Structures are given as C-alpha cells and as structure tokens.
Amino acid sequence: MAKSLKIGIIGAGAAGMAAAWDLARAGHKVELFEAEPTVGGLAAGFKDEGWDWTLEKFYHHWFESDHDILKLSEEIGVRDKVIFPRPKTSYWIDDKIYRSEMNASMFGLPLSWPSLFRLGLAGVYLKFITRDWQALEQVTADAWMRRYMGQQTYDKLWKPLLIGKFSDLYTQVNMAWMWARIHSRSLHLGSFEGGFQAFLNALAEAIQKKGAVIHLSTPVQNVGSQDGKAALTINGQVQTFDRVISTSSPNLMLRLTPDLRETDYGKQMASLKSIGAICAVLALKQSVLTDGTYWLNLPATSADKASSQFPFLALVEHTNYQDKSHYGGDVLVYCGDYVSADHEYFKLSDDELIQRFLPALAKVNPNFKPDWIRKTWVWRAPYAQPVPGVGHSQNIPPLNTPLPGVYWASMSQVYPWDRGTNYAVEIGRRAAWEATRG
Numbered sequence: 432m433a434k435s436l437k438i439g440i441i442g443a444g445a446a447g448m449a450a451a452w453d454l455a456r457a458g459h460k461v462e463l464f465e466a467e468p469t470v471g472g473l474a475a476g477f478k479d480e481g482w483d484w485t486l487e488k489f490y491h492h493w494f495e496s497d498h499d500i501l502k503l504s505e506e507i508g509v510r511d512k513v514i515f516p517r518p519k520t521s522y523w524i525d526d527k528i529y530r531s532e533m534n535a536s537m538f539g540l541p542l543s544w545p546s547l548f549r550l551g552l553a554g555v556y557l558k559f560i561t562r563d564w565q566a567l568e569q570v571t572a573d574a575w576m577r578r579y580m581g582q583q584t585y586d587k588l589w590k591p592l593l594i595g596k597f598s599d600l601y602t603q604v605n606m607a608w609m610w611a612r613i614h615s616r617s618l619h620l621g622s623f624e625g626g627f628q629a630f631l632n633a634l635a636e637a638i639q640k641k642g643a644v645i646h647l648s649t650p651v652q653n654v655g656s657q658d659g660k661a662a663l664t665i666n667g668q669v670q671t672f673d674r675v676i677s678t679s680s681p682n683l684m685l686r687l688t689p690d691l692r693e694t695d696y697g698k699q700m701a702s703l704k705s706i707g708a709i710c711a712v713l714a715l716k717q718s719v720l721t722d723g724t725y726w727l728n729l730p731a732t733s734a735d736k737a738s739s740q741f742p743f744l745a746l747v748e749h750t751n752y753q754d755k756s757h758y759g760g761d762v763l764v765y766c767g768d769y770v771s772a773d774h775e776y777f778k779l780s781d782d783e784l785i786q787r788f789l790p791a792l793a794k795v796n797p798n799f800k801p802d803w804i805r806k807t808w809v810w811r812a813p814y815a816q817p818v819p820g821v822g823h824s825q826n827i828p829p830l831n832t833p834l835p836g837v838y839w840a841s842m843s844q845v846y847p848w849d850r851g852t853n854y855a856v857e858i859g860r861r862a863a864w865e866a867t868r869g
C-alpha cells in the first residue's frame with residue numbers, strides 16, 4: 432500500500448463493516464459512525480431475558496450460494512459457527528399448506544397437469560439454464576411469468592407473492608429480479624450459532640482488532656467537502672477525511688448531502704424506488720405451524736390490506752428452523768410484510784398492528800388462542816427492499832459520487848441479485864477497493 436488514508440464510514444451494517452475489514456487490514460485509519468446503539472443495521476438482532484441466542488428483528492438466513500459472506504466468515508475465523516439446516520418452506524393455497532420447493536413435491540400443488548409442466552420447465556430454465564439476466568430485465572416479472580408459466584400458475588403462486596413483496600408496485604418489477612432469486616437460492620438455509628447479531632458482533636470485534644474505531648449512537652449529520660477533502664459533521668463538529676464511504680439509504684444520503692441533490696447523480700438517486708418492511712414478532716407458548724413449516728408464504732390477493740385474504744405476507748416460525756431451547760423454550764413467530772414507508776402499518780401502534788394480524792394466525796391454525804402470546808415486539812424499516820424496474824441496470828448510480836472522496840454503497844446498487852447481507856459484504860468490499868485504488 433502506497434499511503435495510509437483516513438477513511439470515514441457511515442453505517443456499521445454488513446456493508447460498512449465489510450469495507451472497514453478490508454481497509455483496516457490494508458493499514459488505513461478507519462472510523463465507522465453508526466447512528467444506532469448496536470452494529471448490524473437491518474440484519475441486527477435482539478435478545479429477551481432467558482434467551483441464549485439473539486433473534487433477528489427481521490427474519491434472516493443465508494443461502495449456500497452466498498459466497499461473499501461465507502468467505503468473510505472464514506477470514507475472521509468464525510466459519511465453523513455457520514450452520515445450514517434444511518427447514519420446510521411452504522405456500523398457503525386454497526386454505527391448505529403446500530411445500531414450495533422445486534422438486535417432486537411440486538406435483539402436489541393444486542395446479543392442472545399442463546400448468547405443472549410449464550412451471551417445471553420454466554423453473555428449470557430459470558434455475559439451471561439461463562444466465563442472461565440482461566435480457567430478462569427488459570421485461571416485467573408480471574408479463575414473463577404470465578406468458579411462460581401460464582395464467583393459472585401465475586395467479587395461484589407468483590402474483591400473490593409479487594403483490595405481497597412489492598404492494599402496488601408489483602407490475603413494475605423486472606424479471607431479472609425474479610431470475611436472481613430462483614437461480615441463486617438453496618434449500619438449506621444458513622444462520623450463525625447465537626444468531627446473526629453474534630456474527631455481526633464477531634465482525635465488529637475483528638475490525639476493531641485491526642485498528643478500526645466504531646462510534647455507536649453517533650449519527651452523521653452532514654456530508655460535504657472542505658479544503659478538497661470529504662467532510663462529515665458529527666455532533667455539530669466538522670471532521671475531514673481522505674475518503675468517506677456511506678452505506679445509508681438513498682433518501683438518507685440525499686438528506687445528509689445537500690451538495691448532491693441538484694446533480695445528475697443526486698437526481699438518479701432520488702429516482703430509485705424502494706419499499707419498507709414491518710415484522711411483528713410473537714413469543715408464544717405453543718406452535719402455530721404444527722406441520723413443522725418454517726416459512727409460510729401467505730397469498731396477498733390485493734395490495735389493499737383491507738381487501739386482501741391475509742393482512743401480511745410471511746408467517747415464519749423461527750423455532751421450526753432453530754431449536755427453541757436457544758430461546759428459553761419460546762416458540763418464535765414472525766408476521767412479516769412489505770409496505771411503502773407512508774403506509775398506515777408504519778403509523779399504527781404496535782398493539783393495533785398485532786390486533787390486525789392475529790386473525791391470520793387463527794385462520795392458519797384454528798386452535799390458536801391469543802393467550803398463547805407471552806410477549807410481542809414490532810420492528811419497522813422504511814427502506815427494506817429496492818424495487819428494480821425494467822432496464823434497471825442503466826439506472827444504478829456508480830459507487831463514486833461527484834463529491835470529492837465520497838463513495839456510496841447501498842442495497843439499491845446491489846443488482847441483479849436481490850439485496851441481502853451477502854451482497855452488502857460484496858458491495859462494501861468493492862467500495863473499499865474503489866475508494867483506495869490508484
């Protein structure tokens with residue numbers, strides 16, 4: 432390395448910490464500024480009294496194809512704590528639970544033989560044959576799936592999932608997004624002994640050992656430049672850096688960086704679409720998904736929650752994936768949904784939201800009683816899922832911004848792969864490399 436640089440990183444999520452790992456190891460002087468009191472960002476977890484493991488605020492797992500995060504876990508010496516169980520994932524169709532795997536169990540789906548044949552053929556094409564996502568991004572998932580999988584399969588399987596994930600933006604999502612999910616996902620789902628937070632804490636410890644400094648509960652208030660250098664305002668004080676890498680959302684980044692707003696880059700950032708997420712977590716005395724299902728996709732029959740068959744998209748019984756003994760014997764269930772940041776789900780009180788969701792549990796398991804609930808939590812993230820439209824690759828801002836020394840690496844620039852901690856690590860490391868090359 433020619434010269435040691437002073438580098439400021441905004442955000443101690445997976446991207447910011449992966450960047451810090453490479454930069455600190457290369458001998459740069461790295462400081463991370465994190466607004467929250469813990470590291471981890473969207474992948475962070477929480478722990479109740481009596482639990483040995485943390486639980487992710489929003490359900491999280493890795494896939495066997497998540498090479499970047501697996502490699503990082505090896506580099507920081509914790510690969511042996513990565514675990515890959517094979518939980519059961521299912522769909523709710525016509526009031527019954529069906530397996531949702533791409534294998535012989537597909538024959539049990541309530542579809543006609545021609546529909547099953549088309550589903551199998553299109554599934555094999557997407558999973559094993561094509562890698563041409565550039566062609567697939569020229570068409571919407573809505574149009575492609577309707578055409579190649581057929582109307583019945585689209586209406587029963589895919590449309591409810593797309594509506595659930597993207598709400599009324601569902602007809603805009605391109606087919607490359609769907610391809611990436613089908614192409615790269617595995618049946619075994621990975622986690623970390625102790626929960627994702629334990630992995631993120633191990634990463635934080637590793638980067639600190641290499642000399643990086645993490646400032647928690649320290650929001651950056653402004654990003655600009657001073658004397659030709661990148662400048663951050665923190666606690667009202669301006670500090671200059673040779674390089675700054677921000678990992679915040681497009682909206683936050685634009686708020687932090689007034690100088691970007693009128694640039695073409697800033698306008699491109701402002702045009703990026705995304706959707707928020709909410710997760711209600713229930714600690715229960717008994718199992719709801721008694722057939723052992725970990726992940727149950729509930730059909731969103733309309734973007735309007737009041738007229739949809741279910742008020743949320745995913746019913747996830749975490750303790751059908753990780754043993755409940757890690758959580759003091761609690762059965763842990765997520766009720767998860769994706770809605771825009773101005774949706775009423777972001778405004779309702781936690782209790783009001785949970786009351787909206789409980790009838791769905793009773794629908795799935797008629798024995799469910801509200802007195803099974805020991806405790807509840809509600810987590811909300813206004814920026815949770817980018818929405819990639821047709822031709823999206825042309826709309827992604829590069830990592831280097833027009834501001835001197837300022838780089839931006841966010842979920843919105845992860846593409847064609849769907850956002851995830853694996854790709855946060857990849858983009859964080861790429862930003863570190865771009866910020867310091869030559």
Ligand SMILES: Cc1cc2nc3c(=O)[nH]c(=O)nc-3n(C[C@H](O)[C@H](O)[C@H](O)COP(=O)(O)OP(=O)(O)OC[C@H]3O[C@@H](n4cnc5c(N)ncnc54)[C@H](O)[C@@H]3O)c2cc1C
Pocket residue numbers: 441442443444445446447464465466467470471472473474489490491492493649650651652678679680683687708767812814815816840841842850851852853855
């Ligand atoms: C519902 C849901 C389910 C998901 N499921 C999975 C999954 O199964 N598997 C998977 O791998 N991924 C999953 N993800 C995605 C994964 O969480 C993200 O891709 C990843 O955590 C993004 O990391 P990041 O570092 O880019 O951003 P973030 O995690 O958002 O980190 C950005 C950090 O910047 C901080 N920050 C922002 N502004 C400031 C400021 N002004 N000053 C200081 N700090 C600031 C934030 O507090 C945050 O900690 C899921 C996400 C959601 C919402």
